[in-house]
Amino acid sequence: MKIIDCPLNGPRNAREFVCAGEVKHEPPQDAEIEVWANYVFLENNKKGVVHEWWCHIASSYWFIVTRDTASEEILATSSPDEFFAGQASDRG
């Protein structure tokens, strides 16, 4: 079983976590419906480095995993504050 290094709880078995998929950026509310459909229904399924939402179940702590989907190697884990620092909020 893979080990994931949780920024709050340290290295733990992957079974302690759930993944909520890639960090995506919502289109603006007035975007074309095709853009929205793409966003809602299509997964990038990218081969290479992706950023994903992971939650440590026992502590309900969300963080970002930077992972290479080809090698399955976890390159970094970071708290949302670190990750989103300097980015504008996605909401609406």
Add this chain to the structure above:
Amino acid sequence: MGNSSIGRLPEPWGALIDRERTISFSFEGKIYEGFEGDTLASALAANGELLLSRSFKYHRPRGAYTFAGHDANSYVQIGDEPNVLADMLAISDGLSASGQNYIKSLRVDYAAVGGRLSRFLPVGFYYRAFFRPKGIWQWWERLFRRAAGLGHLGRDPDQRYFDKQYLFIDVAVIGAGPAGLSAALAAASEGATVLLIDEAQSLGGSLNYARFQRDRSDVASLREDLIEQVTLSDKIRILKGATCSGWFTDNWLAISTPQRLFKLRAKFVIACTGSVEQPMVFRNNDLPGVLPASAVQRLLRLYGVRPGSKVVVATANIEGYDVAMDLLDAGISVEAVLDINQSTSTSETVKQLSGRGIAVHQSYAISEAIPGKGMRSITAVVINKLSASGETTGDGLKIDCDLLVTSVGYAPLGQLACHSGGQLVYDDDVHSFVVHNQPQRSALAGSVNHRYSLEAVLADGRAAGLDAAQAIGLNPDAPTVTAPDPGSACINHPYPIFPHRKGKDFVDFDEDQTVADLQNAVADGFDHPELAKRYSTVGMGPSQGRLSSLNALRIVRRHNGKNMAGTSVTTQRPPFRPLSFGVLAGRSFEPERRTPMHDWHADHGATFMPAGMWQRPAHYAGNAGSKAQIDEQIAEEVAAIRTNVGAIDVSTLGGIEIRGPDAAEFLNCLYTFTYDKQPAGRSRYLLMTDESGRIVDDGVACRLGDEHFYVTTTTTGSDAVYRSMLRHNAEWRLQVDVLNVTSTYAGINIAGPHSRQVLEKLKSDIDFSRDTFPYLAVRQGSIDGHSVTAIRVGFIGELGYELHVPWSQALALWEKLFVAGENFGIRPVGVEAQRILRLEKGHLIVGQDTDGLTMPRDAALDWAVKSEKPYFIGKSALAFSGTRPKSRCLVGFRLLNSCGPIPEECHLVIRDGEISGRVTSVARSRQLDEVIGLAYVTPEQAEVGSEFDIKVAANQLIRAQTVATPFYDPSNLRQDF
């Protein structure tokens, strides 16, 4: 009692057995005696019984081959447990075992006729013979299922207690042979904690039986010395009788013992798993009486068993000469030694052997073993001179013997490394597989790494141990260890395969595959090892190709005429050995959540039903047995609420507190309704959709203050809703704090015309009167000393209050309500009655009346969607879907004939013979004297008054009519009582 010349050797032969302790056991109904320390196979061998089982396809007689648990030939049945390895199972008093895979008896197997019919069971015959005519397989299957298969399974539950446990260690060393012992000591000397794992009950591996071209006593004293050091080390923990079954990502190892599975996380893994001696291929090479050298050495040294009386040794390396010396030392007659190499070996051992008067036939091989009666033994072998190209020539020479020992080299036990990404690749230098793509933070040492001389093995282990310590950060300044010299002579013969024109020259003992079968596979076009494996099934038996992959690959290589350099064997997968389901299952954990009133419910006749992890009272019918009695009880519970007062335990509802300056804004974004203008002290419906606009949860938002909401969720949705709130909070970074209070507050729904009077009987600072505590209002205060958040709710359509009370005080309040309500006829009400009550009001339950495609407007919940809001999850999808025609509607219906059959949930709505919807909820309402329900129908069928059919059984349609909801009290007067 079998052949008396086979039996026990005097001490010191038999290091593992205790001759003082005799053990009596039975095999095939016959009583035998063995010694403490014997395995079933060794004890039987000491009694002259080599026959253990019948082969899978031709039912040929077979015995243990490796005496180390690497072949399916030694599978036996112990009671209800099939496929127990006889050469791994320690005997115990009263043990009763039998052979497997025969009809009538192990000695006389009627199904062995398959052996004679083998030309009608060619390679790939499953694929070739049964694909037409259609259905023919079903006919043949019954026959083959009976003839094939390994053992039989007991049908009674296994009562043994299986367990699982995690282990944590710096360095895991798998295999406690010379390499493993040396690696463990080296790693521990650098300060690492070490777990030393071995399948055997005694440490030492090959040091227990091998000769290593020297005086056996030297090897034995080295063993003693290493074991003493390992045992005394406080850094080394030893796990005997344990199999490493799998090696997974990040050095996660499954270690199985008979009744406990260990899940081991190691910082570094050293696999000292050794190697398996490979068969020589010739006619009848599978019979009892043909054994590899290491098996004979195990019998001699570990169990003191005399494996035969007249022995022929066929060897390609120095170890064959070693075993000949062992046999002579044991006083066993060695009739001949054949060396299948072209050039003469000149080592010291060979000279010693010649000195003892043994004839060495250089450049000879075995072409055939001559079977004895019933093919349960051999009586002679035929030896043939080899041509320059390594093929047998001439008519051969027959030598009488009852044991043939072969020594043609090893295949590394590299399977474990392959579980974690490694590959076994054929290497022409060592004529064997080598492990490529070694997993990170691991090493191989010893014969699995192609080290065979004792010096090389010990040095290799030591280097791996030091390397491990350094890799995990111990002693970082130590000089890097240079890989030791692999040592001299190649031990593997490149092609120890001597096909016979009459066949039965077995490559795979599990699957009864011969040289001709593989040649035919290649001829049929399956000329890659991967394809040949699948077509012929070679290597697919229980021993996973341990004894067959190497020879099979050599044969395919030779016959397909292609350059196969770097060819790997097919992927090796866990488990390393077959595991019992008991070990895999272990102790099962089935978490169960209970409300604080659980025991009260049980004491009052509740029958519980699961809701997610929760246990909820379905009804309180006590021991009532019949469905009619239960229905009657449920009806009484419904009536209690409609006419008097009842209490429902709603503690399982999710509870979440949202606090902070942006709390209302946070809810606005998460839910479809608006909450910024909701006044404190009021509750409001909550509907959550996902990004595609589908309903995922609902509940109630209570505004407790400007910056404080208390939110309920559905019972099963609470964890997911809470988790998604936290994620959105991390993403949106509003000024909000989210807290899950599901198990902080229990919930009591007290409802019915008398509910207010019951509450007013208790001392409270909350004014429950109609005008000061109206419908949908929220009040906080205390009831008889318990702090309570009270909500006026209408889910079940009567005057009612949800009381949210701290978990530890809930039972006390519940009991006080029952005392206060006694005169009003208060009853506890279960989930079944609650479902009828809400159905009478036409309220939907998310998850029951909605599915993965339900949008708010399908369920007539448009009123709860405020599309003017700048943002909420699902807004864009809902805006788009609003421009498209509706395809289905959730409506209320009644049956035209309320005395006929009643549909069930998920029964289909039929229109013109086509499916047009389905029933989601249905119940008989005594209140309305009707059968009512909710169903998805087409928009045309959704018109009030229109009729549609529901299919309740094949060819049985019943008529239903769409009606307006609520069915009961349509003006909602009663909940505003």
Add this chain to the structure above:
Amino acid sequence: MANFSPKTGISIVDLTCLPRTGIKGKDLSPWIQSTEYEIGAESNRTYLQSDGTLVARLSPGELMLLADPSDPSDEMMVFSLEDDYQCYSVRRQDSHYWFSLAGALCSDMFAKLCGVDLSGENFPNHSIAQTSVARTSAIIVRHDSSYTPCYHLLGDSSTSRYMWSCLVDAMNEFDVAVPPE
């Protein structure tokens, strides 16, 4: 119970009735500064106060306060949260059960339920693990009593009965002291 030795066995006791509380919020750190509590910034470790209260820092924004089992008094749990801070108190008394286990073999027993290494120096005194125990979420706090390893286990109150039975079952192979239910 009489023959029980913490060196060879494990004892378990239910402390659910003892006082405990929580504090949560974005301004937790500034709030701590304003109090007399001595609480470090490091999460997932405990800070023992002079009055015997054990403060468990679960995250930068959340504390759990456990009364001293040898001298439990409700008063120490009463404190005021001023309006100046975005911080609030949390009813941990209700939300969590509180079991306490002691004995040298506790970590071996926990290894049957939990995938985190709780042994010796791998989980030193004052450590906290928020993890899955017997497939439910729980908080494990190491708080040794003199020289005996001691672990507090806190988890969702609704799973209290389930967890107790899992623990007793897992302890069976050891020399155990379990009070009657």
